[in-house]
Amino acid sequence: MPNKQHFETLAIHAGQEFDPTTGAIIPPIYQTSTFVQNGIGNFRGGYEYARGGNPTRTSLETLVAALEGGAHGFSFASGLAAEDALLRAILEPGDHVVLGNDVYGGTHRLINKIHSRSGIENDTVEMMDLNAVQKAVVKGKTKVLWLETPSNPLMKISDVGELAEIGHAAGAIVVVDNTFASPYLQKPLALGADVVVHSTTKYLGGHSDVLGGALVMNDAELADKVGFQQFAAGAVSGPMDAWLTVRGIKTLAVRMDRHSANAQAIAEHLVGHPAIERIYYPGLESHPGHELAKKQMSGFGGMISLGIRAGAKAARKFAESTKVFQLAESLGGVESLMGYPSEMTHASVRGTALEVPDNIIRLSVGIENVDDLIDDLDRALPKR
The missing domain is CATH 3.90.1150.10 (Aspartate Aminotransferase, domain 1)
Structure with a gap:
């Protein structure tokens, strides 16, 4: 499905081809843990084991990437699982994270209480104050600049483009939590960000009946690293969760x-x-x-x-x-x-x-x- 189509059309059709066997307009839920191989190492459609991939999860990943205007999408069991996989893909001991002083409490807890045990340092800053952000990032050391806009819960609005320039000048990957806005209202990648993160539990799912998270990015090298974390650590969304999220997105x-x-x-x-x-x-x-x-x-x-x-x-x-x-x-x-x-x-x-x-x-x-x-x-x- 080409991304030149309008948002409402993509939301209904991207990654949602009808079932070629039966003609079912809604793709089936592939509720399976493994896939029969056509000979040793010869995977049917590239699928081997559900942690590594599932067609229902692939449909969600394709859909979210299309809506955000990104090349690579990844679906996880929760928003925090998505954030954790991204941080593990980027950070090494001694690295530094700068994040907004009004981010979701769970994000700060993840970085400050869990990743700090691996030698990851962090500082919080007022993201609306560009001079303060400029002072907080350390060239060569700050590897992630993390912002939410609108922020949770004080609804601060951060300038994604200006912050992306600051982060990139320091060699940092700029991450935007787009959960509050959704891709319908805001496209952080188009504004200059490197990665978009979502709690798909929220507006994307939209019906308070499913837990999930997602990442979208354009950089192929970073996508390979995130894909490895997704497979190796295994915090993936199950097929029913992925299907429910896709169903919700259709009316986003x-x-x-x-x-x-x-x-x-x-x-x-x-x-x-x-x-x-x-x-x-x-x-x-x-x-x-x-x-x-x-x-x-x-x-x-x-x-x-x-x-x-x-x-x-x-x-x-x-x-x-x-x-x-x-x-x-x-x-x-x-x-x-x-x-x-x-x-x-x-x-x-x-x-x-x-x-x-x-x-x-x-x-x-x-x-x-x-x-x-x-x-x-x-x-x-x-x-x-």
């Missing part, structure tokens, strides 16, 4: 349009609410990254964070009082979710420079009727 474009529209309406409705001291949503003109987001994104997404004026106690009560918004970790599903990052998604970074203020509530705005969502929030929010 229409879902992201609705997520974005609902979130924009909610953010605008909450402006000036007496209980809210700050709304973190790049679709608002008051957001410090609004103009940059307009430049490098085609929409603002479905994630909003709120700073509750009365503090942690009021924030916790609000999080536990909604009916349509469900209190749960994760994001990007069709249903609306609410989280309290300080003690949920970012509990692992409490007491560090990445600590999330305890008055922050994170909303994953779903695709329900927006009036119902607004009514739910209005009923639960403090009156002042």
Whole structure:
């Protein structure tokens, strides 16, 4: 499927050829652990053992690569498994990682608590401050510059192009976690990044029923290294997980349009609410990254964070009082979710420079009727 086709067409057709045996429009799920060889070492279609490859996983990898405009896609059992494979493919003892001071807590934990045991050093920096990033990277030593945009959970917008130039000048591989935006709203590789990472659990799967992660890149040498890690360590997605993710991606474009529209309406409705001291949503003109987001994104997404004026106690009560918004970790599903990052998604970074203020509530705005969502929030929010 040529990448010149539009996103919505690729999302439905890339890697999804009909079954030539039966004509089934949906490719079958290859629920198998091994493949019969046509003679010793003569693999049928290149498949030998499911850890090394499975046609259902291949279809997902082909699809995600096409949507991100990349040459090589890899699917994993979780987003963190994808991140771990990438880091192992790049880093050696003594290497240095620079990452944003507002990254997902699990990413920081992986680098700071696990890879640090192998002699990997890391520093966090405000990615919106290009001068600070320039000072943080060390030429010849910093091997990875890692950013999220929009970031989790404070919705910071980082300039991918400018940061890619800084990272490349230092000899670093520039990695963008594109989970919040999805490839429908943002294409980091086209902006200058080297690798895109996704938790496919979120918007790509889109239905809160599957766990997964993905990497996309253009560099063939790096792809070989990542492929080796995928095969040798084995944290691959199973065929049913891959199939569910593909099914979810088919409606990604229409879902992201609705997520974005609902979130924009909610953010605008909450402006000036007496209980809210700050709304973190790049679709608002008051957001410090609004103009940059307009430049490098085609929409603002479905994630909003709120700073509750009365503090942690009021924030916790609000999080536990909604009916349509469900209190749960994760994001990007069709249903609306609410989280309290300080003690949920970012509990692992409490007491560090990445600590999330305890008055922050994170909303994953779903695709329900927006009036119902607004009514739910209005009923639960403090009156002042």
